[in-house]
Amino acid sequence: MMAPQKRNTENRKLPQYWRYRKGFYWFRTSPENRHLWDNKVEFKLGRTESEAFDSYARRIAISEDCETMRDVLTRYRLEILPTKANSTQKQRAYCLPRLMTAFGDLKPFELTPSMIYKYMDHVKRVKSEKWANTDLECLSHALSCAVRWGTLDRNPAIGQVRKFSTKGRKHKVSNEDLILFAELLPRKWQLYISLKLCTRGRRKGELLRIKLSDCTEDGIEFRNNKNPDDLYLIEWTPQLKSIIHEIESLPPRRIGSAYLFINRHGRPYINEETSETSGFDSMWQRWMKKAKAKGVTHFTENDLRKKAVEGESLQRAQELLRHTTAQTTKKHYSIRDKISTT
The missing domain is CATH 1.10.443.10 (Intergrase catalytic core)
Known part of the structure; x- marks a missing residue:
């Protein structure tokens, strides 16, 4: 029996049974679910990735069995991401293809903190520290959702993987x-x-x-x-x-x-x-x-x-800026701009 053909690099960033061909995203159906796809062996999902995910979500129920990280990230993309702010959706739409390429073939329980660190080092090298941190946020949130779905017992990123430290803007407007x-x-x-x-x-x-x-x-x-x-x-x-x-x-x-x-x-x-x-x-x-x-x-x-908020106490600055935690206020406003912490 022949081994299954490996997916090419471009298609590895996509959900299972998807491929990009001739300017469109396509889904390869199985005999069991072909009736959901107009009885076509391969169904055209759309020209853009967003259009393709919308078409996919309308036609098939989201599987609760996430056997691979690709399944976890696909469910996250379909079920969780639409509930986020538009800016977050746009940002994480860039992260998910990279994460699928890197981790898609793994079983969720096989993902380790050291793998995540190696991935972040790679993204830092080819893109930036900022994108490495953003990808970590996206991955960690997807893993937390996997815990909630019963796919994982714990999130391997929380408490074990740290973001790259970023310097706040030093400039103070005179x-x-x-x-x-x-x-x-x-x-x-x-x-x-x-x-x-x-x-x-x-x-x-x-x-x-x-x-x-x-x-x-x-x-x-x-x-x-x-x-x-x-x-x-x-x-x-x-x-x-x-x-x-x-x-x-x-x-x-x-x-x-x-x-x-x-x-x-x-x-x-x-x-x-x-x-x-x-x-x-x-x-x-x-x-x-x-x-x-x-x-x-x-x-x-x-x-x-x-x-x-110059000259305000840390607590008052947090209230004025509507920050959830004082840590955010202190990182971006207190240290660099000498907001009083008394």
Whole structure:
């Protein structure tokens, strides 16, 4: 009896019985399940990987028996990933093919911490430490799900595999750089910076999602980008009211539940489905390039979150920034920016 043919490198990153051919993803059916696939020996799933997974999920029930890591990662891709934020889905869609290529043929219980470390070293070498850490997050979460599904007794990554340590951004936005940068901006974006500082470091997505209907009698209602269940109110101050009223007065006219920050066509700067902010990001980069030519030290929009909590205690900074743990606040804001820990 002939040994089964090995999958080529490109198809090893895909679920079992899948292959990529002539610009499409295909699924090779078996006699037992062929009735689910229009009685075709090979079924065309779609042109893109996302389209293929959607087509696959609609036609077949997710198997609870995960015999290989490929099965675990496939179930994770179909069952768990769609529940995550769009940005997380997009990020982990890059991780999963690499993880399937590396570990897909293993039995889940065969995966060891040393194997994971070797994998991370490889990803660090060919891509970056950041992607190695991201792949570890994805793998560890999938393994935790496998424990919940009864496939594994324990997650071999938790407590035994550490991420590469990453240095927080050292740059601290000076008052001088912030003023020089803001002076170059159109009034709308000057007010955006004022709003970010006045609301004590709301995230970019949270600010760009503000609608007129979010401005209530008591203040502005926000939804935490990182935790959709976290709804909170920032109460009015005279300065905050003044900023909002001036933004509302800028053209074009806003009515009903319109977004606070809109372009000249009345469209928001954030895509609610994908959370992408490409228009805003291009604007920021364009004006920062002009500011750097005038001597401003480069800083990012996210650096203003640190600026907004300067001088606060660690506990208070954590509360203001809506971090789940003080460890996150301390790593990114306290050590580098000298937030008081008393």
